[in-house]
């Protein structure tokens with residue numbers, strides 16, 4: 001079935017959606033994006049995604065095509081037009097289109113595209129089985145805190161993981177885990193403390209991460225924000241990842257070594273439950 005998508009001010013059938021071949025998003029990966037999950041027809045963690053979008057745009061000196069209220073209204077209208085009960089909304093904003101040149105003009109008009117993806121988010125088989133990850137070198141650029149559409153490096157890493165019979169890759173730099181290809185990475189120590197890499201330019205500042213850490217602290221679960229190695233993760237009681245697309249998903253194997261009992265652990269399960277309950281209360 002054809003979706004209705006949003007392109008530069010218009011709601012159109014996906015087969016009629018068009019973007020210029022001179023768009024800098026297409027030619028230079030000069031664009032940023034957000035992925036927001038939808039449950040029960042409502043947007044999960046919207047204020048966080050909206051704030052991170054502004055930050056990404058500011059860091060790249062890129063104009064926003066609309067106010068926060070206008071962007072929310074477009075998201076809601078797409079949910080309505082596509083009868084989206086559960087899934088994701090992808091929003092991409094690029095600097096705009098002009099003849100190819102590394103330098104850009106100040107008066108460029110940003111392009112904006114949104115589309116929906118209907119899929120299960122709240123319940124997935126991998127929450128019950130957990131996923132296997134491999135470690136790979138982090139070959140991305142140095143500003144991973146900006147959510148740009150330069151996704152070739154993580155895509156290559158993901159394909160490497162698939163070829164190795166795993167579901168994802170943890171990207172490692174200077175001996176420490178940065179994050180997964182499209183999620184933040186965590187381990188759980190024997191005493192139940194959660195460890196995840198501290199925020200910096202090295203990782204994306206996950207919106208699910210922020211919410212999960214807040215709920216964990218409220219639930220009296222100890223949190224350490226610091227780098228950890230693959231060896232520490234392999235010896236941890238549990239491991240898991242978070243993202244808007246997977247919420248909290250257990251990791252049961254790292255580079256062929258079982259984590260804990262090799263099955264999803266109680267801390268990840270509890271955090272997923274709390275996250276789902278709390279974020280649904282705030283969904284808009």
Ligand code: PDD
Pocket residue numbers: 035179180181182183184203204205206207208209242243244245
């Ligand atoms: N990716 N780290 C990276 C590299 C990511 O691409 C993502 C999200 C995250 C988690 O961020 P959040 O909790 O805000 O979704 C961390 C999205 C889901 C994607 O590219 O599809």
